[in-house]
Amino acid sequence: MAITIQDYQPVVDNTVYARKVSGDKPGIALVFLSRHTKPTEDEILTYIQDTAKKISGAAALIVVGHAARQNRTPLEGILLKLPQPVLGHVAMGRPDCTQFLREHIGDGARRQTPQQYVTIGYGTLPESGFIPGQNEAHYFGELARETKKGQGYGRAWDVELLIENGLLPAYDDVQLMLKHQTTRSRTLVVTPDQYDVSQVSDAFKVVHAGLVTPETLSHLPDASEEIREIFALGPVVALHNYIVQSMLEQQQAPARPFRPR
Secondary structure, three states: OOOOOOOOEEEEOOOEEEEEEOOOOOEEEEEEEEEEEEOOHHHHHHHHHHHHHHHOOHHHOOOOOOHHHOOOOHHHHHHHOOOHHHHHHHHHOOHHHHHHHHHOOOHHHOOOOOEEEEEEEEEEEOHHHOOOOOOHHHHHHHHHHHHHHOOOOEEEEEEEEEOEOOEOOOHHHHHHHHHOOOOEOOOEEEEOOOOOHHHHHHHHHHHHHHOOOHHHHHOOOEOHHHHHHHHHHHHHHHHHHHHHHHHHHHHHOOOOOOOOO
């Protein structure tokens, strides 16, 4: 099933949409659509432990050459940087390691039941920088490059909307929250905190009209694995940094003088 968004042309089916924009910064506006399920704390911990178990054997090997590392996920990469005994503790779920990881899980995952969301992303490119027929990752990369240039193009904002009973939040409720420049609520999260209200409102209007049934929502690409990876990465990075800092402090500690008896 092809999802249609008014005034936008599909660039990547059910995922990326584009239209021309005029004004001070003429170019191409891009809308990105996806859905995901946010994992619970326990699901994140299980995922970290399972990933640690999967790669614990590789940690004992000396890998030569970049090619052998190319397919590592960011989570696998940071786990492999842990001292091997610590990696084993993570894999086994040793209580002190598990507690540390739990304490460093982001607030967005502190829930007992998974929740489903739709994400709307928005950004603009100069017309000369837009190449039709590319994949989603290409357009993400182009927006990131334009953002760094600081010339008014690039990724502008993202909106996360809670799915309840198979539907998006009520149209009027979201528009009211946007009117008051809401950035955080139970059903709506807008990033960054400062955003163009009319731009977000206009985009939400056409997206909401295109996603009015559970069936249409089900045809959005599912980014749950990527979201789970992001949530799992944070606590493992915190553990790695903690270990590195502890080792550094031990190395810098003054040696105790030898005092013969």
